[in-house]
Amino acid sequence: MPTIVDPMIQVKELNLKYGEAQALFNVTLEIPRRKATAFIGPSGCGKTTLLRCLNRLNDLIENVHISGTIRIGETYVYDPQVDVSDLRKRVGMVFQKSNPFPKSTYDNVAFGPRIFGIRNSRLDEIVERSLRAAALWDEVKDRLHESALSLSGGQQQRLCIARALAVEPEVLLMDEPCSALDPIATAKIEELLHTLKNEYTIVIVTHNMQQAARVSDYTGFFLLGELVEFDETPRIFTNPRDRRTEDYITGRFG
Amino acid sequence: MTRFWRSGEPFIWLTGGAQALSLIMVAGLILLVMANGLGFFWPSDIVGLTLTDGKMVMGQVTQRERIPQPGALPGTADRYRIQVKVGNRDLYGADFVWVEEAKIAKRQTPRDAILIERREWGNLYGVIKEVKEAGSPVAQGPQAGWLALQARVPDATHVAKEIVRIEKKEIGAINYAQEQIRLRLKKLELREITSGPEVDRLKQEMATWQAKYKDQEAALARLNQSQTASVVISAPGDKEKELPLTQVVRAYRPNTMGVLAKTGFYLAKVWEFVSDDPRESNTEGGVFPAIFGTVMMVMIMSLVVTPLGVLAAFYLREYARQGPFVSAVRIAVNNLAGVPSIVFGVFGVGFFIYFVGGTIDRTFFPEALPTPTFGTGGILWASLTLALLTVPVVIVATEEGLAAIPGGMREASLALGATKFETTWRVVLPALMPSILTGLILAMARAAGEVAPLMITGVVKLAPSLPLDGFWPFFHLERKFMHLGFHIYDVGFQSPNVDAARPMVFTTAILLLLVVLVLNLTAILIRNRMRKQYAGSAF
Numbered sequence: 069m070p071t072i073v074d075p076m077i078q079v080k081e082l083n084l085k086y087g088e089a090q091a092l093f094n095v096t097l098e099i100p101r102r103k104a105t106a107f108i109g110p111s112g113c114g115k116t117t118l119l120r121c122l123n124r125l126n127d128l129i130e131n132v133h134i135s136g137t138i139r140i141g142e143t144y145v146y147d148p149q150v151d152v153s154d155l156r157k158r159v160g161m162v163f164q165k166s167n168p169f170p171k172s173t174y175d176n177v178a179f180g181p182r183i184f185g186i187r188n189s190r191l192d193e194i195v196e197r198s199l200r201a202a203a204l205w206d207e208v209k210d211r212l213h214e215s216a217l218s219l220s221g222g223q224q225q226r227l228c229i230a231r232a233l234a235v236e237p238e239v240l241l242m243d244e245p246c247s248a249l250d251p252i253a254t255a256k257i258e259e260l261l262h263t264l265k266n267e268y269t270i271v272i273v274t275h276n277m278q279q280a281a282r283v284s285d286y287t288g289f290f291l292l293g294e295l296v297e298f299d300e301t302p303r304i305f306t307n308p309r310d311r312r313t314e315d316y317i318t319g320r321f322g
Numbered sequence: 323m324t325r326f327w328r329s330g331e332p333f334i335w336l337t338g339g340a341q342a343l344s345l346i347m348v349a350g351l352i353l354l355v356m357a358n359g360l361g362f363f364w365p366s367d368i369v370g371l372t373l374t375d376g377k378m379v380m381g382q383v384t385q386r387e388r389i390p391q392p393g394a395l396p397g398t399a400d401r402y403r404i405q406v407k408v409g410n411r412d413l414y415g416a417d418f419v420w421v422e423e424a425k426i427a428k429r430q431t432p433r434d435a436i437l438i439e440r441r442e443w444g445n446l447y448g449v450i451k452e453v454k455e456a457g458s459p460v461a462q463g464p465q466a467g468w469l470a471l472q473a474r475v476p477d478a479t480h481v482a483k484e485i486v487r488i489e490k491k492e493i494g495a496i497n498y499a500q501e502q503i504r505l506r507l508k509k510l511e512l513r514e515i516t517s518g519p520e521v522d523r524l525k526q527e528m529a530t531w532q533a534k535y536k537d538q539e540a541a542l543a544r545l546n547q548s549q550t551a552s553v554v555i556s557a558p559g560d561k562e563k564e565l566p567l568t569q570v571v572r573a574y575r576p577n578t579m580g581v582l583a584k585t586g587f588y589l590a591k592v593w594e595f596v597s598d599d600p601r602e603s604n605t606e607g608g609v610f611p612a613i614f615g616t617v618m619m620v621m622i623m624s625l626v627v628t629p630l631g632v633l634a635a636f637y638l639r640e641y642a643r644q645g646p647f648v649s650a651v652r653i654a655v656n657n658l659a660g661v662p663s664i665v666f667g668v669f670g671v672g673f674f675i676y677f678v679g680g681t682i683d684r685t686f687f688p689e690a691l692p693t694p695t696f697g698t699g700g701i702l703w704a705s706l707t708l709a710l711l712t713v714p715v716v717i718v719a720t721e722e723g724l725a726a727i728p729g730g731m732r733e734a735s736l737a738l739g740a741t742k743f744e745t746t747w748r749v750v751l752p753a754l755m756p757s758i759l760t761g762l763i764l765a766m767a768r769a770a771g772e773v774a775p776l777m778i779t780g781v782v783k784l785a786p787s788l789p790l791d792g793f794w795p796f797f798h799l800e801r802k803f804m805h806l807g808f809h810i811y812d813v814g815f816q817s818p819n820v821d822a823a824r825p826m827v828f829t830t831a832i833l834l835l836l837v838v839l840v841l842n843l844t845a846i847l848i849r850n851r852m853r854k855q856y857a858g859s860a861f
Contacts, residue, residue: 123737157739167730170753179748180738228734235738 070286070299076101076239076269077122082136084117086129091117093293095136099286104261104270106280106301109290109316115273118290119241121145122271123159124152140239157184160232164244166224168216168231173199173208176216176227180235194234202230203260222253226260233268240264242272246279258283277317281305289313352835359828363591365576365584368435368447370558371406371421372428378558379421380435380447381408382576384821389422405821409437409445413561417444418821431577434464438555439571441482444602444822446565448557454564456550467553471573474551478567481549485568488542496535498793503528508689571601595829604783604813605823609830614788615701615781615803616770616837622705622799623712623769628762630709631716632754638717639724640746652721659714667775670707675699675779695800699780701789702799707779708772712765719764723757724750759849763842770838773807781808783816806834 075098084092092114099105107115120126121138124145138145140159157180168176177195186194195212199205204226208219216227225245232240242261246254261283264270274280280287281301288298289310297304297313308314315321326332371379389401403422411417438446450467452459453474461470503524510521551567574587598608634655642648679696687695696702727750735745773781782802789801810830817823 125733125737128733128736153739153741155739156737161737163730163733163737165730167728167734169731169734169749179735180740183738183740183744183748231734231738 072098072100074101075099076141077271078137078139079118079121080137080139082118082121082138083134084114084121084126085133087131091293092121095295097288097295097298099269099271101269102265102267103285104265104272104283105286105288106284107271107273107288107290108275108277108280109296110321111275112292113290114293115288115290116243119161119243119271119273122239122241123156123161125156125161127152157235158237159239159241160235160237161241162225162228162232162243162245164247166221166228166248168219168224168227170215170217172213173216173219173227174212177230177234179231184235198230198234199227201233201264202226203256203263204230220253222249222256225249225253225257229257229260229264233264237268239269239271242270244273244275247275254279277305289316291316355828355831355835359825359830359832362825362829363588363595365437365574365579365587367431367577368437368575369406370430370432370435371426373421374425374427379406379408379419380432380558381406381419382437382447383407384418386423407445407822409447410557410561410563412443413557413563414559417819433575433577435577436464436468436555436573436575438553438565438573439606440565440569441571441601442569444606444819446555446557446563448555448561448563451554451556451562454552454554468575471553471567474567475570475573478549478551478570481545482568485542485545488538488545492538493535494787495793496531496538500528500531500535503531505689512688596833600784603818604809605817605819605826609804609806609809609833611785611788612804612806612809612830613833613837614790615785616806616834617841618789619701619705619708619776619803619805620766620770620841622701623708624762624766626706626709627712627716627765628758631713631761631765632720632758634713635717635720635724636746639721640750655714655717659718662774663711663772664774664778666707666711667778669710670703670775670779671699674703674706679703698800699778699782699802700800701780701803704776704780704803707775708769711772711775712768715764715768716758716761719757719761720754723754723760726757727753755852756849759845759852763845763849766841766845767838770834770841771807773805773811776805776808781805783808783812806830806837810834 077099079095079097079099082092082095083090095114095118107118109115117126121134122140122145126132126134134146140155143150143155143158145155169179171179174195177198178191181191181194196205196209199208204223207223208227216224219227225248229240229245246257249257258279261270261272265285272280272284284301286299287301287304289296289304289308289312291312297308297310299309304313305317308317366382368380368382373379383404384407385405386402387405389403391398391401401422401424403420406419406421407417408414408419409417432449434449436448436450440446450464450471452463453461453467453470461467507521507524507528510516510524515521546568549566549568552564553567553570553573554562554564556562576584579587595608596613597610599611600609601607638648638652638655642651675697679694679698679700683691683695683697731749731753732745735749736742740748780802782804785802785804787798787801789798789803790796791798810827813823813830814820814827
């Protein structure tokens with residue numbers, strides 16, 4: 069484990085069960101501030117489950133049992149006193165399949181701010197800033213009030229990023245954001261991640277090891293619900309400590 | 323051969339055949355109704371028949387049929403008879419006669435023959451003998467009489483309309499006001515106040531209304547006296563009839579009219595049909611109150627059934643813990659859609675009218691008792707009964723819509739910090755609107771066509787006033803109303819004059835189909851607009 073000064077997210081001895089099936093075993097890790105951290109591993113290894121613990125999206129599923137602690141900033145995520153709505157505002161999320169609302173581009177981005185009571189001219193400002201941050205502004209500025217569903221797949225995914233940025237989160241969770249996109253759209257999003265990580269703490273789950281190597285500063289390798297290894301990305305990909313990590317990244321299984 | 327079966331070709335033919343069969347049945351039904359209904363307003367020629375026995379018959383031919391000859395030898399020539407609408411019910415007793423074609427000696431279309439639609443007693447057929455003014459003749463003979471008649475009818479019609487207006491509107495308003503005062507007095511009486519300033523004031527008000535009533539009565543008498551013109555018609559069979567011109571709805575001579583004139587006449591009649599009140603126990607005149615009642619009832623039903631169905635569906639799908647109980651509820655809701663509609667009607671009578679309506683009457687309208695206000699059939703109770711009948715349709719459609727909303731959309735909203743309620747309100751509900759409208763369209767189609775439950779919850783043959791008028795509070799939801807579906811049943815099977823009413827059955831059926839079509843098209847247009855607003859392919 070690398071030593072991380074003043075981590076943004078601290079997970080300690082996290083165990084998670086879906087009913088009887090345990091999905092996470094004793095996960096402990098620290099995620100640094102304003103860096104991109106990638107979770108890699110084969111399907112069903114628990115990386116998405118861990119991601120969805122960070123903004124408590126697992127609450128939607130019945131029969132989930134969690135032990136251990138997660139701290140984001142000063143907040144203990146599973147503290148019963150926590151305002152889930154406020155937590156999710158601070159921890160934004162982008163999903164595997166782009167999921168814009170069936171509304172206009174503008175209304176999609178404005179959705180979050182409106183929930184928190186922002187109106188009128190400040191809203192215009194936020195929409196523009198968020199779309200610029202997601203590198204989408206120039207492509208959609210002339211058709212902000214057309215349906216978001218008429219955008220291309222890559223644009224839709226960047227719209228989802230802009231929508232998440234509009235509520236000014238501290239952390240951005242990304243669940244395989246490029247798995248449904250073509251290489252050009254993927255390249256655009258990766259480029260975007262490079263600029264975003266200067267301001268946000270990014271946690272990205274990916275199946276694509278090259279992507280993890282390209283965009284992240286730190287990488288965690290998961291296998292069967294366990295965090296096998298967590299380290300700086302170059303080290304994971306050039307000199308892994310664990311045999312299983314090496315087997316995975318060299319393509320011996322997975 | 324096996325290859326032919328395996329190719330699936332027969333199955334495609336089977337599906338096409340089923341489709342064609344349904345289309346033929348629907349088209350056949352519509353064609354039958356149209357063929358029977360659309361000709362009704364066409365002013366066909368008046369024929370004058372001289373029979374072999376010297377009798378004269380004058381009227382319009384309505385149908386021709388083969389005379390059944392049971393036991394006749396094969397090869398016997400077919401014999402036919404025609405039905406003639408001879409009108410003049412007050413002179414002959416019946417509107418229609420059957421004439422055997424073999425017994426017709428001469429058939430002509432006399433140019434002098436005139437048809438007068440009257441406010442009472444149906445059509446009058448004959449030839450003008452003279453036109454009178456205050457008892458003394460001003461024009462003699464068919465041609466001069468026709469000109470004199472045409473000159474006087476508009477004036478007479480105007481007076482007749484004025485009389486109706488005064489009777490219905492002015493006197494109606496006075497009666498309404500007096501009834502309100504009577505009820506207020508009764509209310510005071512129930513509180514044991516039989517004298518005092520308030521009672522005196524009301525009684526005084528009553529007296530002023532009474533005076534106004536006298537004024538209107540005098541005006542009516544003046545109007546009646548102002549019209550003294552009448553027309554004398556001679557009809558076959560040496561009959562004569564003197565008719566005051568205020569009784570004339572319209573007079574025309576179809577045998578002198580060209581195709582263009584007849585078309586204009588036809589359109590005028592169609593307009594009268596959709597815009598006028600019925601006459602002669604619904605066999606003549608228009609059906610406007612029935613159209614109005616049908617549309618208003620469907621609207622009230624929609625206003626009730628949509629929120630009810632949508633909320634119930636939301637609970638079942640979003641909030642209830644899925645399990646055997648919710649499954650049982652769902653099955654029960656689906657079965658409710660299969661319960662015969664008359665059962666809902668009986669429920670409506672028992673629960674809405676007797677229980678709810680009776681309670682309302684005892685609580686809020688004790689002064690009107692024993693005359694019920696809400697404790698009897700009315701448009702509100704009929705609409706609520708139909709809302710119950712159609713709520714399963716809305717629930718099922720909404721539930722299916724809810725199930726079809728991608729989970730990612732809700733997650734996206736929740737991940738932005740929206741609560742479950744905000745997600746429902748801002749994301750799920752807008753995306754659900756097309757499904758809700760689909761449910762509503764199905765519910766409206768069902769409700770507009772339903773008759774059985776209405777017959778016991780508020781539909782009547784002839785409603786004296788519309789449920790919406792100029793008197794406070796404008797919507798009179800307790801009033802009984804007319805309905806196109808019931809109108810069809812009534813004129814078709816309950817009419818004293820079945821032959822005269824039969825075409826009305828078909829024209830009313832066309833109208834009901836049109837009303838349903840228009841209501842549905844409106845909803846479909848709204849739904850498509852909503853869909854288009856957000857449409858677009860994902861990739």
